[in-house]
Amino acid sequence: TGKGDGPVLQTLINKYGYQVKADPDLSGQLVASFPDGVIETFIVNGIDVMPNFTKLLSAEERRSIIQYIRTLQQR
Numbered sequence: 001t002g003k004g005d006g007p008v009l010q011t012l013i014n015k016y017g018y019q020v021k022a023d024p025d026l027s028g029q030l031v032a033s034f035p036d037g038v039i040e041t042f043i044v045n046g047i048d049v050m051p052n053f054t055k056l057l058s059a060e061e062r063r064s065i066i067q068y069i070r071t072l073q074q075r
Helices: 007-016 038-045 059-073
Strands: none
Touching: 038 059
16 A cells, blocks of 8 residues: 555564664655655665665666656555
8 A cells, every 4th residue: 555554564564673764655745745766765775774776776666666656646
């Protein structure tokens, strides 16, 4: 659902004491306000515990992910 409330985040919090430093809700207003370039920067560089995906995703794949995130924001 893109809300960032799935089992991986809960495991990081409960098992490893991870403290959320960025809003994980990709469907929320905060991420909706980000230009596409900002979202792509997170994908390319990673953020906190999220690794970077520079070598794994092509520019076209990154654009597809951003388009998908935008559809989550319309729900």
